[in-house]
Amino acid sequence: MDHSSSFPYLRRAAPEVLATARSQRWDPAEVVRILVEEEIKGRDEATRRNHRQQAQLPSGKTFDSWREADSSIPAPTQQALMTLEWIGRAENLAVAGQSHLAEALANKAIDEGMKGSWFTLESLTAHLGRATVDNTVSKAVAKITRCDLIVIDDIGMLPSGQAAAEAFYRVIDAAYERRSVIVTSNLHPSGFDSIMPETLATAAVDRLLHHAHIVLTEGSSLRLTQATTGQGVVPLNQPG
Structure with missing residues (x-):
């Protein structure tokens, strides 16, 4: 031996x-x-x-380079996100822009022994499209949702067709109440039906937001306009 x-x-x-x-x-x-x-x-x-x-995180951004004071997200909300307790509860996060925050959270999750995966909607669509060719879509989705945290970045930068909507729905549906998903977008998730087929967008968003924290920003200065939570989540800006 x-x-x-x-x-x-x-x-x-x-x-x-x-x-x-x-x-x-x-x-x-x-x-x-x-x-x-x-x-x-x-x-x-x-x-x-x-x-x-x-x-396959895109750029190596972590909280070491995150400037908490410059973010429009309230400090208590940032700190609650950084505990990663919401991942343990399989809660989701929908945030406007803030790809740096999403990647820093994914890196922190990995540092704490979790598994993560990073996609843009385009790369997710291509990934599942390749699996469609050899009829392994279910296997590919199952592999993605073995991760504790799944990030889908920059939704809404370009209009998305049926294939993208199906890929998005498949992952959100498979992760529902089992895994945490971060979605970053320049749109509120309720507006995803403006960039992808309505039926699939609505079904995906219903599942995404059921147990989700939503942080919305507006304008080039990313001023905070709203911080709300879905049903069945612990508010991020409150202790406990």
Whole structure:
């Protein structure tokens, strides 16, 4: 049996840890504890790197570059979003613009051990379109909704046809009450029927907004105009 790849992070840390242990006369149990911790830490970091790569986030934006004071979203709402507790409750987020916020939330979710996926409506449509060719759409949708957080960015930049509406509906329907979805758009979700076929848009939006936090902004300055919640969600701007 090849053990060359067994416990790679422990093996990497061992020379330095053992040298320190000898010089400081550590108890053997302490040496074992530290080496095991190094292995666990390394595996966790590798998992996060893998999840980030699979998520295909667009630009690497995180909360390190997020300027909370410059956002039109109330500070308590921002802070509540950052707890990610709403993801644990399978609640959704619909926000005007704010792609930076969406990506920062996705990165934070990955940092905390969750899986995420990032699409534009165009890339989602293309992804499911390819699956249609070999009749694996259900499998593709199931894989997407194994993620804890699904982001669909920039809806409404261009009119969308039947294929886009079907792709959007399929994912929203499969995620309904099971996974959290972030949608960013220059439109209120109730206006999605102006850019895609009405029946599918209405069905998708009904499911999206049933357990959703909605943060609307207006104008080039992204001034906050409204922050409301759907049914069955904990308000983001209130404690608890």
